[in-house]
Amino acid sequence: MRKSKKVNILMLLVALLIISCAFAQTKSVNPTTALKEQISLLQLPHDFEYKKDTTGFTKFKNSKFYSKNGEADVFSIIAKNVHLVDFNNDGLKDIIYQEQQLHKAIVLFANNGKDFIEIWDGPGEVVFIKQAEKTTISVYTPYVGCIEINLLFEVTIGANNEIVEDLLSYHHNTQITNLNPEFKQKEVTGMLRTTPVVDDSETKDPCTGEPRPGNQIRAIENQRVTVIKDQGDWSLVVYKSYNNSIIAWIKSN
Structure with missing residues (x-):
C-alpha cells in the first residue's frame, strides 16, 4: 500500500513538472518574434507620431518635477507633450514627457503620490508602449548631423522603477528592406x-x-x-x- 502511494505521488510530481514546463514555454517570448517587433518599429514612416494621452494631467499642475539629482524647477512641463500611463503598475499615473525644443528627447517621471521623479531620459521619441507585468517603452532616435547611427532604445520598467535598457542600432547607410520571412x-x-x-x-x-x-x-x-x-x-x-x-x-x- 505504501509503495503504490509513493509511485502515485512520484507520477503526480512528474505530471506537474511537465505541465509547469509547458506553461513556462507558452509564457516565454520567442526571441525571433521580439526581434521582428523591434525591426518593425525601425520601418515606421518618418512622420509617424505616437498618440499621446494627456487625460487627467490638469490635476497634477501643482506637482513638482524633480530631476535624478533631486533638483526641482529644472523642467518646464508643457501639457501637450505629456503622455500619462502607469508604467510601474503601482496604480498611479506616471508621465512620459516628450521634449521638443532643440532636439527631441524623452524623460520618464514616476509618480510618488505627490510629485514626479525623473527616472530615465534619452534622445528620440516614443514609437511604441507595451504594457504587461512590466512596461516596455520603445524610443526611436534617427541619425542627425555627425551622429550617423539610428537608435532604438527599449526601456523596460518594473516594480520600484527598476529599469533595464536595451539598444538596437544601425548605420544610416544600412538599408533594412526586403527581409527574410524567417530569421x-x-x-x-x-x-x-x-x-x-x-x-x-x-x-x-x-x-x-x-x-x-x-x-x-x-x-x-x-x-x-x-x-x-x-x-x-x-x-x-x-x-x-x-x-x-x-x-x-x-x-x-
Missing part, C-alpha cells in the same frame, strides 16, 4: 560593415577629422548572430553583445 541564427566570423561591399579605404570623419576605415564597423570571431536577410555572399545580421545589438552586413566565410 535564423548561425555562428560567423568576419567584419561587420554598413553596406554589402568590401570597402577598407581610409577616409576622414567629416566632423572630427579622425581617420576611419571605409565601411567597417567591427570584427567578430565565432560569434552567434541572427540573419535577417540573405543577399548573394552577404548576410544582414543582428549581432548582440550584452544589452547592445547592431544591425550590419557580413560576408559569408
Whole structure:
C-alpha cells in the first residue's frame, strides 16, 4: 500500500513538472518574434507620431518635477507633450514627457503620490508602449548631423522603477528592406560593415577629422548572430553583445 502511494505521488510530481514546463514555454517570448517587433518599429514612416494621452494631467499642475539629482524647477512641463500611463503598475499615473525644443528627447517621471521623479531620459521619441507585468517603452532616435547611427532604445520598467535598457542600432547607410520571412541564427566570423561591399579605404570623419576605415564597423570571431536577410555572399545580421545589438552586413566565410 505504501509503495503504490509513493509511485502515485512520484507520477503526480512528474505530471506537474511537465505541465509547469509547458506553461513556462507558452509564457516565454520567442526571441525571433521580439526581434521582428523591434525591426518593425525601425520601418515606421518618418512622420509617424505616437498618440499621446494627456487625460487627467490638469490635476497634477501643482506637482513638482524633480530631476535624478533631486533638483526641482529644472523642467518646464508643457501639457501637450505629456503622455500619462502607469508604467510601474503601482496604480498611479506616471508621465512620459516628450521634449521638443532643440532636439527631441524623452524623460520618464514616476509618480510618488505627490510629485514626479525623473527616472530615465534619452534622445528620440516614443514609437511604441507595451504594457504587461512590466512596461516596455520603445524610443526611436534617427541619425542627425555627425551622429550617423539610428537608435532604438527599449526601456523596460518594473516594480520600484527598476529599469533595464536595451539598444538596437544601425548605420544610416544600412538599408533594412526586403527581409527574410524567417530569421535564423548561425555562428560567423568576419567584419561587420554598413553596406554589402568590401570597402577598407581610409577616409576622414567629416566632423572630427579622425581617420576611419571605409565601411567597417567591427570584427567578430565565432560569434552567434541572427540573419535577417540573405543577399548573394552577404548576410544582414543582428549581432548582440550584452544589452547592445547592431544591425550590419557580413560576408559569408
